[in-house]
Amino acid sequence: MDDVSIVAFAKRAEAYRLLRYMMFENPIDAEQLAVNVDIPELRKVNWAGSGAIGFSNPNGNTYIVYNRGTKYTTTVRPSHISDDQIVYVSHLAASTTLWLRLQESCRILEELSSDVYATFGMKKILDSVAYFYSPRSTPKERPLARYREALANLGEPSTLASNDAIRSWVSKCWSVIELYGSCLLAGDEVKYVLTTLALFELSPFPLTSLFEMNLEWLQQNFGITLGDKPVGMAFPDVNVRFYLEHPIVRPDLAVVWGTGTARVLQKHAEQFRDEAKLKFSIEQFHFNLYLALLYYRCALDAYNVVLSLSKVNLVTGERALQRIEEARTEVALCEEHRVVIMASLSAVVLGQLALPNIASVEEFQNWVAGWANHSSLKAELKIRQAYDAELLMPKFLRDLALGLVAYISGETKAGLAKMLSIMQELEKHINEAVLLGDPNYLSTTYGLMAGICAKNGMESERAEYSRRAEASYYKKLVNLK
Numbered sequence: 001m002d003d004v005s006i007v008a009f010a011k012r013a014e015a016y017r018l019l020r021y022m023m024f025e026n027p028i029d030a031e032q033l034a035v036n037v038d039i040p041e042l043r044k045v046n047w048a049g050s051g052a053i054g055f056s057n058p059n060g061n062t063y064i065v066y067n068r069g070t071k072y073t074t075t076v077r078p079s080h081i082s083d084d085q086i087v088y089v090s091h092l093a094a095s096t097t098l099w100l101r102l103q104e105s106c107r108i109l110e111e112l113s114s115d116v117y118a119t120f121g122m123k124k125i126l127d128s129v130a131y132f133y134s135p136r137s138t139p140k141e142r143p144l145a146r147y148r149e150a151l152a153n154l155g156e157p158s159t160l161a162s163n164d165a166i167r168s169w170v171s172k173c174w175s176v177i178e179l180y181g182s183c184l185l186a187g188d189e190v191k192y193v194l195t196t197l198a199l200f201e202l203s204p205f206p207l208t209s210l211f212e213m214n215l216e217w218l219q220q221n222f223g224i225t226l227g228d229k230p231v232g233m234a235f236p237d238v239n240v241r242f243y244l245e246h247p248i249v250r251p252d253l254a255v256v257w258g259t260g261t262a263r264v265l266q267k268h269a270e271q272f273r274d275e276a277k278l279k280f281s282i283e284q285f286h287f288n289l290y291l292a293l294l295y296y297r298c299a300l301d302a303y304n305v306v307l308s309l310s311k312v313n314l315v316t317g318e319r320a321l322q323r324i325e326e327a328r329t330e331v332a333l334c335e336e337h338r339v340v341i342m343a344s345l346s347a348v349v350l351g352q353l354a355l356p357n358i359a360s361v362e363e364f365q366n367w368v369a370g371w372a373n374h375s376s377l378k379a380e381l382k383i384r385q386a387y388d389a390e391l392l393m394p395k396f397l398r399d400l401a402l403g404l405v406a407y408i409s410g411e412t413k414a415g416l417a418k419m420l421s422i423m424q425e426l427e428k429h430i431n432e433a434v435l436l437g438d439p440n441y442l443s444t445t446y447g448l449m450a451g452i453c454a455k456n457g458m459e460s461e462r463a464e465y466s467r468r469a470e471a472s473y474y475k476k477l478v479n480l481k
Contacts, residue, residue: 004112004113005113005116006478007112008109008112008113008116008117009116009434009435009436009437010437010438010439011105011108011109011437012109012116012120012437013282013283013359013436013437013438014359014437015102015105015106015109016183016283016437017286017345017348017349017359018098018101018102018105018349019102019125019129019183020183020286020287020345021098021346021349021350022098022099022102022129022183022186023180023185023186023187024186024187024290024293024294024345025186025188026132026188026189027099027129027132027133028133029188030098031095031096031097031098031099033346034097034098034349035095035097045087050066050081050085051065051066051081051085051086052064052065052066052078052081052085052087053066053086053089054077054086054087054089055088055089056088061075061077061088062074062075063075063077063078063086065078065081072336072339073339096133099129099133102126106122106126110122121182124184125182125183128183128184128185131146132186146185147176147185147189147190147193147238148235150176150179150184150185151173151175151235154172154173155169157169157211157235158211158215160211161208162208163206163207166207166208166211167201167207170197170200170201170207173193173197174194176190176194177190177194177291177294180294181287181290187294190294191294191297191298191301192239192240192301193238194265194295194298195238195240195265195298195301195302196236196237196238196239196240196243198261198264198265198298198302199240199243199244199257199258199261199302200236201264202257202260202261202264203257204253204257205248209248210243211236213242213243213246214236214237217237217242240258240261240301240302241305241309244258244305244306244309245311251309251311251314251315251316251320252315252316252319252320253320254306254311254312255306255309255312255315255320255323255324256319256320256323258302258303258305258306258309259302259323259324259326259327261302262299262302262303262306262327262330263299265295265296265299266295266296266299266330266334268292268295269292269293269294269295269298269337270292272288272289272291272295273288273292273337273341273391275288276288276289276292276391276394277387277391277394277395278394278395280394280396280425280426280428280429280433281429281432281433281436281438282358282359282394282433282436282438282439283433283436283437283438284432284436285358285394286345286348290345292337293338293341293342293345296337296338296341297338299330299334300331300334300335300338303330303331303334304331306323306327307324307328307331312324337391340390340391341391343355343390343392344390344391347392351363355390355392356368356386356393358392358393358397358439359439361439361441361444361445362444364393364397364401365404365444365448368383368401368404369404369408371383372404372405372408372409373408376409379405379408380402380405383398383401383402383405386398396422396425397441399418399421399422400422400441400445402418403415403416403417403418403419403422404419404448407419407452412452412456415452416449416452416453416461419448419449420449423442423445423446423468426441426442427442427477430442430474430478431477431478434478442468442474442477443468443469443473443474444469446465446468446469446473447465447466447469449461449465449469450462450465450466453465
């Protein structure tokens with residue numbers, strides 16, 4: 001590994017941060033979000049206070065409601081906010097700013113290292129993203145446009161005649177999550193597929209029955225033959241409502257089956273979310289949140305379908321009735337996490353709304369110092385909130401930030417001890433962090449610690465931390481040539 005490779009890995013990580021922002025729903029909606037965030041009125045908002053921003057869109061208003069640093073989005077006017085606390089902003093047309101930015105980032109990466117560019121399949125990813133900006137992509141087709149093509153190599157579903165064969169096919173179809181993870185398919189393209197696959201895995205009926213439902217519907221609507229060919233099922237319907245609303249599914253069973261599916265998806269989301277917080281790599285932290293976001297969106301889809309079933313008012317069993325009540329609570333929790341994770345992934349791309357950008361060591365340290373210089377107590381509360389509730393940073397950065405706050409508040413030795421403990425752990429993961437293109441928190445923090453020691457007459461400690469801040473120490477750790 002050489003210096004050029006490290007720079008190339010960092011550029012790749014930068015491109016992936018932008019890609020995740022563009023692909024967690026779809027690039028066109030991401031462009032609109034980016035335009036909304038950059039609206040001048042938002043720069044004037046005191047996010048530490050209370051109020052709301054209302055966006056006037058063609059399909060109705062959307063609100064960002066904020067209260068002392070916490071935020072959420074809603075399409076319903078917040079009743080607890082008075083008219084004079086709401087700032088309305090006109091709808092702005094989306095641009096292609098993100099797309100141009102992505103292309104430029106990838107161009108630089110290819111110039112830095114054609115090997116890294118090829119290894120991570122950046123050309124293929126760019127071609128995939130380009131689809132959304134082409135005439136072939138329309139709002140009507142976009143959510144379900146390409147998953148069939150992506151899974152075509154797994155076999156023809158209409159030829160599967162046994163439960164075992166269908167179950168094996170369903171299991172293989174979960175590979176679509178890898179296409180989302182590598183930014184080859186957008187969240188909107190795989191959300192309904194994953195929700196349906198989860199529903200199939202919990203099916204109380206033979207899987208052959210679910211395939212028969214599809215074939216019967218096709219034949220009822222298009223006939224037994226189309227031209228001179230028999231009507232066949234190219235791919236099972238990926239709308240869970242189709243199965244839960246089917247006449248053979250009793251109301252109570254529909255609720256239990258649907259909420260059971262949502263629970264499984266929500267559990268996956270929580271697992272990825274919790275694992276993200278313990279990562280020692282910024283890139284892994286964001287990757288896990290990216291996966292958690294998709295699973296939360298899938299769980300929301302399943303819960304919302306159950307709550308809006310036409311047969312939900314016919315439920316009589318205690319178990320199903322309880323599931324309905326629980327679903328209303330879980331919808332709110334999943335929606336909260338969806339919004340929080342979207343904000344976290346946005347913070348390292350847009351750098352707006354007063355959120356810390358952990359992809360930049362300097363910006364992160366300035367954010368911590370800004371709060372600490374104002375009030376060490378408020379700084380600690382803000383850091384813990386950013387970790388626990390807002391998912392803006394992994395645990396190692398939370399602890400690093402708390403160490404810096406301790407120093408600024410006068411607890412020099414305690415602050416240094418906390419920062420040293422984190423740096424020693426980070427050293428164990430440094431090769432992984434470099435390969436993933438993480439910012440160099442190690443050298444920068446050791447340099448900061450050396451400066452703290454110099455100000456406090458701690459000469460031996462200053463000399464040691466200065467040594468560790470040097471490029472030679474870093475290169476030795478990562479086996480640089």
